[in-house]
Amino acid sequence: MTVENEQESDFFATNPAPKNLPQISAKLHEFLEFHQENGNLNKKKIVLVTSGGTTVPLENNTVRFIDNFSAGTRGSLSAEYFLNNGYLVIFLHREFSLLPFLNHFGNINFLDLLQIENDGQKLGLDKNKVSKLNSDHNLLKVLKNYKYHTANRNYLSISFTTINEYLFTLRAISEDLKNFYEEKNFRILIYLAAAVSDFFIPQSELPEHKIQSNLAILEDPQYQQSQNPEAKQIEISSSTNGKLKLNLDPVPKFLKTIVDRWYNNSFIISFKLETDDGLLIKKCKQALARYDHQLVIGNLLQSRKEKVVFVNKNIDQQGYKEDWFKLKENEILDGVQIESIFIPELIKLHDNWIDHFESK
Numbered sequence: 001m002t003v004e005n006e007q008e009s010d011f012f013a014t015n016p017a018p019k020n021l022p023q024i025s026a027k028l029h030e031f032l033e034f035h036q037e038n039g040n041l042n043k044k045k046i047v048l049v050t051s052g053g054t055t056v057p058l059e060n061n062t063v064r065f066i067d068n069f070s071a072g073t074r075g076s077l078s079a080e081y082f083l084n085n086g087y088l089v090i091f092l093h094r095e096f097s098l099l100p101f102l103n104h105f106g107n108i109n110f111l112d113l114l115q116i117e118n119d120g121q122k123l124g125l126d127k128n129k130v131s132k133l134n135s136d137h138n139l140l141k142v143l144k145n146y147k148y149h150t151a152n153r154n155y156l157s158i159s160f161t162t163i164n165e166y167l168f169t170l171r172a173i174s175e176d177l178k179n180f181y182e183e184k185n186f187r188i189l190i191y192l193a194a195a196v197s198d199f200f201i202p203q204s205e206l207p208e209h210k211i212q213s214n215l216a217i218l219e220d221p222q223y224q225q226s227q228n229p230e231a232k233q234i235e236i237s238s239s240t241n242g243k244l245k246l247n248l249d250p251v252p253k254f255l256k257t258i259v260d261r262w263y264n265n266s267f268i269i270s271f272k273l274e275t276d277d278g279l280l281i282k283k284c285k286q287a288l289a290r291y292d293h294q295l296v297i298g299n300l301l302q303s304r305k306e307k308v309v310f311v312n313k314n315i316d317q318q319g320y321k322e323d324w325f326k327l328k329e330n331e332i333l334d335g336v337q338i339e340s341i342f343i344p345e346l347i348k349l350h351d352n353w354i355d356h357f358e359s360k
């Protein structure tokens with residue numbers, strides 16, 4: 001067993017599965033069965049898009065948590081482009097983050113589109129506002145796509161909040177996909193855009209209740225008794241002068257397991273987020289060398305909506321290739337989405353990958 005495999009089994013053995021996992025699995029199973037019965041699994045490609053940030057709770061009854069930055073823009077827009085290019089999409093996203101199709105209307109309050117008519121007896125539509133929304137945001141086109149994909153059940157949405165929920169759900173999805181696609185799993189594209197925590201506190205070491213800041217309460221035996229005695233990774237007491245000290249464990253490097261075991265011949269893309277320009281390419285190459293998957297897409301927090309870089313291995317497996325996709329000044333002003341430029345390139349790469357396996 002490799003170190004990564006050991007860390008992975010340790011994680012799943014020592015952290016509890018989310019309570020709603022059986023319901024998620026049933027929903028997923030039903031989605032895949034529906035497409036199997038309709039012959040779609042042989043015809044269509046499928047993509048798992050992860051989106052939004054994972055949280056790390058600091059208490060079992062969680063009031064405080066550490067969050068990872070991501071609004072879900074990248075994931076939700078990408079899911080939409082994949083759908084519009086014929087993919088089935090499993091959208092694993094942070095609860096309440098942006099969703100495909102709705103992401104265009106983030107700042108719009110739909111209540112403002114409604115009006116009360118007949119002295120409060122009837123609900124009506126404010127036609128002027130709807131038509132303004134249509135001309136500003138292409139509402140009709142988005143609505144048509146949304147209706148088409150939901151009617152055909154091309155899209156399955158599953159949510160997570162914590163890093164624990166994310167990892168358990170990711171594993172459950174991979175098990176089902178593996179069973180349904182079997183040796184055709186090269187038709188699966190894995191697109192890991194979620195911002196995943198690097199550090200966490202294992203469930204067994206979380207304080208049970210809200211951490212108190214008041215020194216008198218902290219020293220009260222009743223409070224101490226109500227807390228988890230194993231919660232040693234969070235320290236706050238008079239000996240720390242009331243400072244909260246956190247000790248976080250590293251999250252096991254799951255990407256290695258994903259590549260090796262969960263999705264062996266699937267096309268796997270991970271994202272690398274940095275804020276320091278000078279580090280980005282180096283970190284993308286490191287990820288590729290470490291996990292040996294197909295592609296890393298690098299982006300900087302500050303310019304993520306304007307440029308991304310594809311880093312992958314050269315065909316001869318010697319050295320790396322960098323391809324930048326950048327919006328031009330006028331495209332930025334016109335609101336062009338960078339996903340509209342790089343997703344078609346990804347689809348070409350995935351198609352070549354499929355051709356390679358099918359011609360064997």
Ligand code: 9Z3
Nearest residue numbers: 070071072073074193194195196271272273
């Ligand atoms: C990304 O880099 C995404 O592109 C963003 C998208 C999170 C920047 P928004 O949702 O932002 O459009 O607001 N995602 C991956 C981030 C990440 O956690 N990557 C890990 C790392 O960098 C590897 S899996 O170590």
